[in-house]
Amino acid sequence: MYKISELAEKVGLSRTALLYYEKLQLITGLRLENGYRVYSERDLQRIHLIQQLQLGGLTLKECKVCLESKIDKALVKQRLKELDEEIKQKQQSKILLAAIAGEGALKSWHESLDKLAPDAHLDWLKTQGFSDKEALQLKWLSKDMNDHDIYMQDFMKVFQTLERWGPGSEDDTKHALSLIPTAPSSILEIGCGKGLATNVLAKCSQAQITAIDNEQLALDQLAKRFEEKGLAARLEVCCTNMAALPYSNESYDLIWSEGSAYIIGIEKALMLWKPILKKQGYLMMSDLVWKTSSPSEQAIEFWRHEYPDIQTVQTRIKQIEKTGYQVIANFSQSKSAWLNYYNPLRERLNELEPEMVNSTAFKNMKNEVSICTEFADEFGYHMFILAKV
Template sequence: MYQISELAAKVGLSRTAILYYEKQGLISGHRLENGYRVYSDNDLQRVRLIQRLQAGGLTLQECKVCLEAKVDKQLLRNRLKALDEEIARKQQSRLLLTAMLGEGDLKAWHQSLETVAPDAHLDWLIKQGFSEKEALRLRWLSKDMNEHDLYMADFMKVFETLERWGPGSEEDTRKALSLVPKAPRTILEVGCGKGLATTVLVEQSEAKITVIDNEQSALNQVIQRFKPEVISDRLETICASMTDLPFSNKSFDLIWAEGCAYIMGIEKALAEWKPVLREQGYLVISDMVWRTQTPSSEPIAFWKQAYPDIQCVQTRLKQMEKAGYQVIEHFPQSETARLNYYTPLSERVAELEPSMPSSAALKDIKHEVNVCTQFAEEFGYHMFILMKA
């Protein structure tokens, strides 16, 4: 016979737990004449059996059912399913923690956050010590904060000799500018890159032009494209973020943004850039869109990771009107614009592959080239000419 304290010590439970087991009818102690409660060896073994059953995820009530009748196999199957699901969640938790410690791949986690909480994701990256520029690059390029520096070093190596950092053509830029109903006096070009569109804006307008980019090396190349008198008289370069424009409201007649607004999100760009435009000012913006209602599985998988917010043209038009813009005109970017970018990029990848066989950045760029070549008719950049309503 065991007193309650003895039984509790043997099974590793508290006196309160033993009394609760007795109250639930799982064990049956009795009181001696001296007032002490005692339990039999049978009670000890039942408690140990219950503990084994609980280790399988059963509740006390379910343990009682198993003790008093034939085991309910469906109950066990349900518990097994729940346990498997819990193990899977725990395994995901472990993988995340090891990845955040630099011992695993964070790419899938960053991609999932970009889909469900893009703004919170960006804020969190900045709190981890990344500048906004690096955080944005991590979101769209490396997608792994542990490997970001190496990834970006390889990425920049690929693009350092290329003139274009995205699809485009002077012809498309001229066409879009010609569709702006009123000649602008002031233009803000967002995400100017190396200044290819800037050149057209300077040549085809008489406006004073301010260009911004968060990459100073790109702005340096913009400056090299023009004579000093153009820089001093008509063109100003500013290293700044498109997410926080350093200008007062109603500063520009026209905002020009080719192939860059996706970085902060089209809807966010439409809202946050609008105050900088003068009344009935214009916005020319381009964005990657679906050109078919039934895209193939491979480009769907690619853009789900590379640009989860890719939409069809009609969806973008509705978003633009909802944001307070009148759509003046829109047209698909030309095949020439695509080839201007992907042909030299493909050649550059082939050139570097022998010396960078294990580069994740080069592998991703090669995959993009292949998808955007093989399925070129299914998606592409689209130019939108808008007026602030």
């Protein structure tokens, strides 16, 4: 026989817990003449059995039912299912912790967290020591905290010699500008890259242009080009984050964003930038859209990872209108805009293949070029000309 304190020590439970077990009649203590409670070997074994059942996920009350009557198979099966689910989740946690510790890839975790909680994802990356710029690059490009630096180094190695950093053409830029109802005297270009569109804006308007990007290298080349052309007085460049622009309300007639608004999310970009526009201001942005209502599996799978927010033109227009703009014109970018970007990128990748064949960034870019060539008629860039309402 065991005293309550002895039993408690043997099974690793408190006195109070044992008294509760007794109240539920899971064990039955005997009161001795001297007032002490004692428990039998049978009580000890019943507690061991209960503890095993609890480990399997049964509550104390369910354990009692199992001990006192024939096992409720439906209940046990349900618990089995829950246990499987728990094991699956624990496996996920193990994979994640291993990846954070540098022992595995984090790509799918970053992707799914970004879908579930995009702002929390970016905030968390910043608490891990990534800057605003790095956090966005991680979201769109490297998708892995552990390999981020090497990924971006390889990515920039490919892009530093390329003129275009996104699909576009002089004619498309000209055409979009011609659709702006009033000639702008001030333009803010966001995500200008090396400034191929900036050139056209300067050539086809009399506006004073502010061009922003978060790559100083690109801005330096743009500023140099304007200086060489004697246009420096019409341009101001600024290395800043498009998500936190340092401009006062109602300061620009026109905002221009070719292939850049998606970086912070189209709707968020439109809402953030709207106050900077003057009352009768306009905004032109280009975005990747579906050109077919039945894209192929490969295209869906590719963009599910690379641009999960890709929409049809109709859906995008509805979203734009909800953010307080009127869509006054829109058109598909030309085929040459697409080729102006993908042809030089393909050539550059071919040139670098011998030295970069094992690089993840290189492989991803090669894959993008191949998907965007093979399925080029299923998706493409579209230009939207918007009036601030």
